[in-house]
Amino acid sequence: MKSLYIRIVATFIIIAMFSSLLALLLSNYYYVAKLREQNEEQIWTITNEIRTLYEQVPDLEPAAYFTHIANMGFQLYTVNGDMDGVFYGTPFKHTAMDPEQIRQVLNGQTYRGMLQERHFLMVTGFFENSIRNSIGVPIQVKGKPYALFVRPNLEQQIGGVRILMAFLLGLTFLFSILLIIIFSQYIVKPVKKLTTATQRIVGGHYEIKMDVTRQDEIGELARNFTFMAQSLQQLDNMRQEFVGNVSHEIQSPLTSIQGFTQSILDKETSEEEKERYLAIILEESKRMSSLSKQLLTLASLDKENHVVKRSVYRLDEQIRQILILTEWQWVEKSIAIELEMPEVTITADTQLLHQVWLNFITNAIKFSQTGDALRIEIQQLTGEIVVVIHDSGIGIPEAEIAHIFDRFYKADKARNRANAGSGLGLSIAQKIIQLHQGSVEVMSELGQGTTFTIHLPRL
Numbered sequence: 001m002k003s004l005y006i007r008i009v010a011t012f013i014i015i016a017m018f019s020s021l022l023a024l025l026l027s028n029y030y031y032v033a034k035l036r037e038q039n040e041e042q043i044w045t046i047t048n049e050i051r052t053l054y055e056q057v058p059d060l061e062p063a064a065y066f067t068h069i070a071n072m073g074f075q076l077y078t079v080n081g082d083m084d085g086v087f088y089g090t091p092f093k094h095t096a097m098d099p100e101q102i103r104q105v106l107n108g109q110t111y112r113g114m115l116q117e118r119h120f121l122m123v124t125g126f127f128e129n130s131i132r133n134s135i136g137v138p139i140q141v142k143g144k145p146y147a148l149f150v151r152p153n154l155e156q157q158i159g160g161v162r163i164l165m166a167f168l169l170g171l172t173f174l175f176s177i178l179l180i181i182i183f184s185q186y187i188v189k190p191v192k193k194l195t196t197a198t199q200r201i202v203g204g205h206y207e208i209k210m211d212v213t214r215q216d217e218i219g220e221l222a223r224n225f226t227f228m229a230q231s232l233q234q235l236d237n238m239r240q241e242f243v244g245n246v247s248h249e250i251q252s253p254l255t256s257i258q259g260f261t262q263s264i265l266d267k268e269t270s271e272e273e274k275e276r277y278l279a280i281i282l283e284e285s286k287r288m289s290s291l292s293k294q295l296l297t298l299a300s301l302d303k304e305n306h307v308v309k310r311s312v313y314r315l316d317e318q319i320r321q322i323l324i325l326t327e328w329q330w331v332e333k334s335i336a337i338e339l340e341m342p343e344v345t346i347t348a349d350t351q352l353l354h355q356v357w358l359n360f361i362t363n364a365i366k367f368s369q370t371g372d373a374l375r376i377e378i379q380q381l382t383g384e385i386v387v388v389i390h391d392s393g394i395g396i397p398e399a400e401i402a403h404i405f406d407r408f409y410k411a412d413k414a415r416n417r418a419n420a421g422s423g424l425g426l427s428i429a430q431k432i433i434q435l436h437q438g439s440v441e442v443m444s445e446l447g448q449g450t451t452f453t454i455h456l457p458r459l
Helices: 004-056 062-071 099-106 122-127 154-202 217-265 271-302 315-325 327-332 350-366 425-435
Strands: 074-079 085-088 135-141 144-152 311-314 336-340 345-348 373-381 384-391 439-445 449-457
Touching: 004 062, 004 074, 004 122, 004 135, 004 144, 004 154, 062 074, 062 085, 074 099, 099 135, 099 144, 154 217, 217 271, 271 425, 311 315, 315 327, 315 336, 315 345, 315 350, 315 373, 315 384, 327 350, 345 350, 350 373, 350 384, 350 425, 350 449, 425 439
Parallel strands: 336 373
Antiparallel strands: 074 085, 074 144, 135 144, 311 345, 373 384, 384 449, 439 449
16 A cells, blocks of 8 residues: 555656646647747748848849858758759758649748648647748749748757756756655654554553644644544543442442341341341342443433433423422421422423433432422523522532532532442433533532522423
């Protein structure tokens, strides 16, 4: 497989060759459309001047006169009635000529061979050194008819310029290829670094250094690649942390179950202790079951093709049902319930939003103290429905607010509780809200309570 460097160099060379060919074709078109007739007209005028000047001074020696004219940068060819020809100046390179054309000139006609098309690229005809590519006129020499053929001696007039131009164009092309070969490396070099960085990432090494100072597409690619590497590293850290948290959450109840089960099997416990141990085993089993259900829920919600099964229902009635479901919890703490929920119809996934309200409400009850208040308010705004759940409980420290939606995050120390929940409830709630194209905001002050504000679009 060809490398990118070879491809770039080959592409540039092909472009240079194609550009040269295109320039040649356009030059040929411009020569045919503009320059050919002008050039022919100039040579026609000069040829007539040569003939007129000689005929005005008929005593001039023909050979000397035509030689002087040739020395001024022209090629001349004279033919008499016997078809004998003489060259003056540099001989024509190609001397083939139709005798009939020569006889016509001897008989008083003119020959304008520069306008005849004999080449695919007409511009090359400008440099054709042949009698056919000349101007022919009749002329009287010593009272006898002659045919005079004239064309400019380009070798003498612009020979040095032609060589210089050829040398200039050749060097330009060679230097272009050389510079392409050199500077293509600067294009390929950062791509090679990206390849090396990709290989490091595949190997699990996310610490890469790229040139992010460039202000071009390569620099933008390097910045995006660096950001991607950082995101992958963060994702890998989250994955490792997630696995560790799951392992810890599963290991803790398993250890308890194994320990208490072993104590019962050793028959060293009283009936009262057995009952207490069995109750603990049952509670830990329920905890593991709840954790597995939450993990399955998260796995389902994380799928890109997860379908939100929307239906139209009363949102206020759904929240009232959850309050009835949790009544024993808030009654036990003598929590005052304050509701401001007008009749609101929403189009959403009933089961998923049920989990959201159940999570927020049970959390509010859990972290409220005896005699606190729980306020739930529904607001109908333009294009959205806002649900506000406010408790006057223990609150959340400001430093921890940004992490409460992280998976397995539990601010146990701040809330003076231990082993309460798995730390997945708020993550699940936030994910469900996002699947409904909504958002959730949280405001809290330690010792003053917490407010969750959920925004859901009105569909």
